[in-house]
Amino acid sequence: MHLSMDLNSTINAGNHEIVITNDVNSLLKGFLNNPGSSFSSVFVISDENTNQQCLPLIKKSLPGFRNIVIGAGELNKNFHTCNVVWEQLLQAGADRKALVINLGGGMVSDLGGFAAATYKRGVRFVNIPTSLLGMVDASSGGKTGIDLNLYKNMVGLFAFPAIVMIDPVFLKTLPEKEWRNGVAEMLKHGIIADKKLWQSLSDEINNSSNATLDESSKNKFISLLLASVKVKADIVTKDPFELNERMYLNFGHTMGHALESYSLKNDDVPLTHGEAIAIGMICETLLSVKLCALPVEVMDEITATITTFFKQYRIPKNAYQEIIQLMKADKKSENNLMTFTLLKNLEAPVLQKGVAADLVLEALHFYNLLRK
Amino acid sequence: MHLSMDLNSTINAGNHEIVITNDVNSLLKGFLNNPGSSFSSVFVISDENTNQQCLPLIKKSLPGFRNIVIGAGELNKNFHTCNVVWEQLLQAGADRKALVINLGGGMVSDLGGFAAATYKRGVRFVNIPTSLLGMVDASSGGKTGIDLNLYKNMVGLFAFPAIVMIDPVFLKTLPEKEWRNGVAEMLKHGIIADKKLWQSLSDEINNSSNATLDESSKNKFISLLLASVKVKADIVTKDPFELNERMYLNFGHTMGHALESYSLKNDDVPLTHGEAIAIGMICETLLSVKLCALPVEVMDEITATITTFFKQYRIPKNAYQEIIQLMKADKKSENNLMTFTLLKNLEAPVLQKGVAADLVLEALHFYNLLRK
Numbered sequence: 001m002h003l004s005m006d007l008n009s010t011i012n013a014g015n016h017e018i019v020i021t022n023d024v025n026s027l028l029k030g031f032l033n034n035p036g037s038s039f040s041s042v043f044v045i046s047d048e049n050t051n052q053q054c055l056p057l058i059k060k061s062l063p064g065f066r067n068i069v070i071g072a073g074e075l076n077k078n079f080h081t082c083n084v085v086w087e088q089l090l091q092a093g094a095d096r097k098a099l100v101i102n103l104g105g106g107m108v109s110d111l112g113g114f115a116a117a118t119y120k121r122g123v124r125f126v127n128i129p130t131s132l133l134g135m136v137d138a139s140s141g142g143k144t145g146i147d148l149n150l151y152k153n154m155v156g157l158f159a160f161p162a163i164v165m166i167d168p169v170f171l172k173t174l175p176e177k178e179w180r181n182g183v184a185e186m187l188k189h190g191i192i193a194d195k196k197l198w199q200s201l202s203d204e205i206n207n208s209s210n211a212t213l214d215e216s217s218k219n220k221f222i223s224l225l226l227a228s229v230k231v232k233a234d235i236v237t238k239d240p241f242e243l244n245e246r247m248y249l250n251f252g253h254t255m256g257h258a259l260e261s262y263s264l265k266n267d268d269v270p271l272t273h274g275e276a277i278a279i280g281m282i283c284e285t286l287l288s289v290k291l292c293a294l295p296v297e298v299m300d301e302i303t304a305t306i307t308t309f310f311k312q313y314r315i316p317k318n319a320y321q322e323i324i325q326l327m328k329a330d331k332k333s334e335n336n337l338m339t340f341t342l343l344k345n346l347e348a349p350v351l352q353k354g355v356a357a358d359l360v361l362e363a364l365h366f367y368n369l370l371r372k
Numbered sequence: 373m374h375l376s377m378d379l380n381s382t383i384n385a386g387n388h389e390i391v392i393t394n395d396v397n398s399l400l401k402g403f404l405n406n407p408g409s410s411f412s413s414v415f416v417i418s419d420e421n422t423n424q425q426c427l428p429l430i431k432k433s434l435p436g437f438r439n440i441v442i443g444a445g446e447l448n449k450n451f452h453t454c455n456v457v458w459e460q461l462l463q464a465g466a467d468r469k470a471l472v473i474n475l476g477g478g479m480v481s482d483l484g485g486f487a488a489a490t491y492k493r494g495v496r497f498v499n500i501p502t503s504l505l506g507m508v509d510a511s512s513g514g515k516t517g518i519d520l521n522l523y524k525n526m527v528g529l530f531a532f533p534a535i536v537m538i539d540p541v542f543l544k545t546l547p548e549k550e551w552r553n554g555v556a557e558m559l560k561h562g563i564i565a566d567k568k569l570w571q572s573l574s575d576e577i578n579n580s581s582n583a584t585l586d587e588s589s590k591n592k593f594i595s596l597l598l599a600s601v602k603v604k605a606d607i608v609t610k611d612p613f614e615l616n617e618r619m620y621l622n623f624g625h626t627m628g629h630a631l632e633s634y635s636l637k638n639d640d641v642p643l644t645h646g647e648a649i650a651i652g653m654i655c656e657t658l659l660s661v662k663l664c665a666l667p668v669e670v671m672d673e674i675t676a677t678i679t680t681f682f683k684q685y686r687i688p689k690n691a692y693q694e695i696i697q698l699m700k701a702d703k704k705s706e707n708n709l710m711t712f713t714l715l716k717n718l719e720a721p722v723l724q725k726g727v728a729a730d731l732v733l734e735a736l737h738f739y740n741l742l743r744k
Contacts (some may be wrong), residue, residue, distance in 0.1 A: 014475050079455050086451075086520055086527055095706050118490075118527050120703045121517065145493065148458050155458055155490050157529065331492045334467050337411050 007015050007168065009226055014237035018140050018229055024128065024167035028061040031126070032099075036249070039124075040097040045085060045112040047072035050104040053173045054130045054289060058103070065101075066080060066092050070111070074264060074273075077107050079149045079155070079170060085115040089123075098123045099162075105131035105178070106138025106273070109161075110153065117159030127161045130170035132182025132221065133274060136189065136228040139164045141236045141246075150264045151257035151329055152257045158241055167230070168222045176213050179270060183221060184252075184274030188230035190283060191302065192341075192349045197227045204306045210309055215282030239292050248349040250332065251341040255363070256280025258326035262319060271313060278310040282370070285365035288342040292350055303370065312371050315364050323364065379540065381598050385534035386609035390512050390601055396500065396539035400433040403498070403535060404471075410511060411496075412469040416456060417484040419444035422476040425545045426502045430475070437465050437473075442483070446636060446645075449479045449519045451527070461495075471496045471534075477503035477550070477647070478510025481533075482525065485516030489531030489602035499533045504554025505646060506595065507690025508561065508600040511536045513608040513618075519538040522630045522636045523701055530613055538601070541595045548585050549644060552682060555593060556624075556646030560653060561603035563674065564620050564713075569599045574677045582681055620721040622704065623713040627735070630698035634691060650682040654742070655735035657726045660714040662720055662731060670715070675742065684743050687736055695736065696729050 009091040011018040021027050031037065042065040046055055051069045067090045070081050089098065102112035102125060109127045116125035129139035143154020171179075183201065191199025202222045232249065239246040260276035271279075285302050288294035315323070332339040344350050383390040392400050405410065414437040418427055423441045440460050442453050461470070473618035474484035474497060481499045488497035501511035517528020527718035543551075555573065562570030576592045604621065611618040643651075657674050687695070704711040709726040716722050 019446060076667055079451055082518075083451050090520055090523060090526055090701065093701065093708065094701060097706055118517075118529055120526060121515070123667075143493070145490075148455075148462055151462060154462055154492060156493050158493060160428050329462065329465065332466060334469055335465075336465065 008227075011229055011233045012035045012237060012242050013140050013164075013233035015142060016140070016163060018166065018233060020166045020226055020229065022167065022169070024165050024169065025058060026200055027165050027167075028058060028128075032061070033279055037099070038097060039099040040095050041066065041092070042099045042101065043068055043092070043094060044071065044101045044103050045108060045115070046103040047076075047105075047108055050108065050130050054103055054170050057169060058128070070108070072107070074107055074147065074260075074270075075150075077111050079146055079148075082111060082115050082146055085112065086119055089115070089119050093113040093221065094123065095209075096123055101128060102123040102126070102161075103130060105129065105134040109112050109134060109139045110143070110156070113159055113161065114146055114156050115140075116143055117157060122159065123172070124162045125159075126177075127164045128170075129164070129166060129172060129262075131178050132171060133149075133185055134182075135166045135168075135225060136182055137185040137232060139166070140232060141228065142240060151326070152261055153331070154329075160240075166225065168225070171218070171222070177253065179213055179218065179221065181272045181274035183226055184277045184307065186221065186224060186228040187306065188249075188251055188277065189228045190348060191343065192251050193235070193347055194227055195346050197224060197231070198346060200224055200227075202301070204210045205305050205309045231248050231291075239357050247332065247351050248341050249341075251343070252277045252284055254280065254283035254327055254330050254332065254338060254340045255283045255323075255360070257330060258323045259315070262323050263313075266319070275310055275313065277290075278306050279313060279315075279367055282343055282367050284340055286366045287340060287352075287355065287359060288308045288344070290362075291352055291355070292342045292344045294343045298346060307370055314371065315368055317368075319349045320361055320364055322366060324360060327360065331361065379598075382651065383598075383601055383605045383716065384609060385512050385515060385536075385605035385611050388512070388535060390536040390538060390605060392538045392598055392601065394539065394541070396541065397430060397433045398535050399537050399539075400430060400500075403537075404433070409471070410469060411466050411471040413438065413464070414471045414473065415440055415461065415464070415466060416473045416475055417480055417487070418475040419448075419477075419480055422480065422502050422542075425527045426475055426500075426542050429541060430500070434473075439698065442480070444479070446479055446519065446632075446642075447522075450482050451518055454483055454487050454518055457484065458491055461487070461491050466491065466495065468492050468495055472497040473510075474499045474500060474533075477501065478488060481506060481511045482515070482517055482528070485514075485531055486518055486528050487532065489516055489529060494531065496534045497531075499536045500542075501536070501538060503546060503550050504552060505550065505557060506554075507538045507540075507597060508554055509557040509604060511538070512601065514612060522633050523698070524633055525703070528700075532612075535657070538597065540597070542595070543590070544655040551590065553587055553644045553646035555681065556649045556653075558593065558596060558600040559678065560621075560623050561600045561648065562618055563653070563718060564623050564714070565603045565719055566599055567718050569603070570718060572596055572599075574673070577677050577681045617669075619704065619711075619723050620713050622654055623715070623721055624649045624653035626699055626702050626704065626710060626712045627655045627695075629694045629702060631687070633698050634695050637684075638691070647682055648684065649680050651685060651687075651739055654678055655732075655739050656712055656714060658713060658735045658738045659724075659727065659731060660716070661737070662734075663724055663727070664716045666715045666717060670718060679742055688742065689740075692733055692736055696732060699732065700741055
């Protein structure tokens with residue numbers, strides 16, 4: 001990776017700012033030394049991986065910080081881990097003027113944000129995303145939380161970071177799987193709100209050999225970070241608490257979250273969030289054709305790009321009912337009826353309540369039929 | 373108890389209303405049947421005691437509710453219990469339009485409010501306090517939370533109930549210890565903001581035999597419910613998130629919470645919250661004389677009434693340092709310096725930051741010397 005681009009953008013996300021930079025150390029120092037901040041202590045929450053790979057890159061800007069390291073991976077995003085964080089804050093004497101820095105992917109910022117927002121009824125926190133997924137999605141917007149029995153994000157609250165600091169330097173050590181994980185959300189942003197972004201990503205995917213991601217593709221994705229972050233920031237600014245248009249960001253997620261939970265429970269190598277969302281987007285694209293008159297050519301375009309970029313997965317037929325049940329537990333469900341964000345077209349998402357189970361089954365089956 | 377008073381008052385607490393009534397069933401039915409509410413399901417959280425003693429009194433107004441029963445007592449106010457509540461909500465298919473009714477004392481409304489406010493990023497909840505302490509304090513004002521390693525309320529958030537319904541009918545089965553528990557907070561309300569309330573309570577205490585509380589005293593306390601609730605509601609309305617004058621409600625609590633935590637860990641029969649707060653008020657009254665020129669006669673008056681009404685407790689000298697450490701973990705502490713709400717006079721509280729440990733030790737010793 002050359003990271004030759006000069007990145008320096010501040011994006012307003014309503015309740016918080018997102019800064020994209022090539023120099024997270026300067027940004028961090030400036031933030032900590034701002035006389036208005038007056039933090040009594042600084043805690044860094046990282047996971048086993050980011051503690052080794054990412055913390056060394058910013059350590060010099062963090063005099064006297066305390067280190068809280070949690071287990072990596074979605075399976076650790078639970079109340080046991082949260083309790084460990086609370087106890088370490090308490091034992092270290094963190095008061096209400098403490099600052100928590102979440103250094104990691106979405107799992108770290110989701111759990112760390114929740115822990116910070118509930119410790120002593122809330123201390124301030126900063127997100128420094130280290131994964132592409134964290135950068136384009138999880139680190140901004142104020143959704144914090146933990147999973148419950150592998151049901152995704154069932155416990156949580158809206159709590160906004162003091163600032164989000166995005167520096168692609170952390171991506172240097174990011175495993176390829178994690179790149180794809182992030183690109184899934186970038187594709188979603190393009191599909192629901194930015195045709196150009198969608199086209200650029202789609203072109204890159206369709207014109208590259210995707211068996212292994214090369215530097216050129218990675219740099220292309222980095223160059224599209226800003227556009228992707230902007231889609232989310234604009235929507236969150238308009239509707240921070242997800243009463244209306246923020247639900248559009250859930251495209252692919254009603255089915256994706258259910259598949260992700262199913263896979264976490266049943267597969268030795270579970271689907272990543274992005275892989276699950278990618279399948280969810282294909283299924284929900286079919287629902288969009290059936291229910292919202294999405295042109296079939298658009299469905300074909302979306303389906304082709306996604307199947308080119310993400311590995312195939314077999315959804316076992318005998319798991320269909322379990323997956324439907326998982327969807328019914330989705331936070332957007334009401335009175336046992338499933339809610340989806342579907343598409344009338346690119347850049348034209350629409351909320352669809354009360355979708356019947358047989359159509360959902362058909363969509364799962366449709367995905368399975370796509371397998372070559 | 374005659375409960376002959378016709379109670380029917382609605383008190384504005386800013387973010388929520390508190391209704392004092394003799395007919396909680398009518399109030400509850402009206403609330404649940406309000407077309408604007410549209411709850412998808414109703415859950416009642418009670419503890420082992422209120423499930424038996426209080427739930428039967430309102431069951432007829434709750435068609436088709438689900439019952440969540442938790443262990444009683446402060447020792448259960450932790451994240452394990454919270455997780456049980458979350459899991460039961462999830463298993464029963466509670467969606468975002470579910471309603472949680474917290475039926476119990478402060479432990480139930482603190483924990484139940486926290487569980488509700490974080491389940492699926494928040495469902496609505498109602499508090500129906502069944503203890504005097506719950507009625508005059510814990511059920512209103514939106515502080516929710518759980519303890520951490522017996523440190524009081526270390527995890528939580530501000531989340532406001534849809535409504536608080538107070539009906540003294542639940543007090544019929546309240547143990548005498550619990551009456552005293554509530555009177556402690558009523559005394560505090562009188563001291564910081566309502567001299568008449570203080571005088572009425574003080575007269576009742578000093579003119580009765582307090583060895584056993586008789587019906588007449590209990591009725592007197594019920595007649596003062598409204599005045600006490602109003603003190604809290606007025607303060608909470610002005611400063612819901614405790615940035616300024618809401619801190620006045622912490623009179624007696626910096627020392628009280630530390631003593632309560634200490635006693636929970638060390639005593640076979642731990643101090644109740646009210647007993648601990650009562651000791652805290654005595655100690656902080658001495659600090660007020662030293663630091664805020666509280667007239668000695670007022671200190672004597674407060675000390676005399678409180679020692680008449682609450683059982684004596686010996687604070688072991690070798691526990692002083694542990695208690696100081698507990699105070700330093702208090703949510704109001706900053707940079708390891710303790711903050712207290714002290715008194716310049718009755719109805720004249722003042723916030724005092726950075727109180728030195730030796731003065732605090734002296735105050736603990738002062739309390740011990742009061743023992744006859």
